[in-house]
Amino acid sequence: MQEHIFLTGNPGCGKTTVIVRLAEMLRKAGVAAAGFYTEEIREQGQRVGFGIRTLDGKCGVMSHVNIRSPQRVSKYGVDVPAFERLALPALSPTGEAKVFLLDEIGKMEAFSKNFIAAVEKLLDGNVPVVATVSLHGGGEIQRIRNRPDAKIITVTEANRDGLPVELLRELTSG
Secondary structure: OOOEEEEEOOOOOOHHHHHHHHHHHHHHOOOOEEEEEEEEEEEOOEEEEEEEEEOOOOEEEEEEOOOOOOOEEOOEEEOHHHHHHHHHHHOOOOOOOOEEEEEEEOHHHHOOHHHHHHHHHHHOOOOOEEEEEOOOOOHHHHHHHOOOOEEEEEOOOOOOOOHHHHHHHHHHOO
């Protein structure tokens, strides 16, 4: 059974930073990776939404205060079709990827049943997945977080800087 790595922790603890740094280290090491990460959209110093960026360089807006949508998390409307247009192709096993990086499996992403199905298919496959998973959340998020084939690491201020190197070593050994 393939072991996957789930990074969790409080908002702002550095989970996305760990994923971004790990992606860069994998690229420099010549290890093919696929997936995506999310990033804050800021205007005049205020967070107004979240974008999505795939590891192959595509990007778009996933949620924003100005998006009118029945799917909402806090003040953000979630554009599920825009998210799926970028996330789903990034999660398609091509045979080239030696690891998948997902940031994140959380409330906004869980609005997409297609995304949850793609994640579960990846987790049932033979390629390791390193994902950030919401610390809280029930339903699909909890079911994924509780998988027996996943090692959960809580990201903290104390361990976040060393985690990318540790994860690279773990993913490339053996």
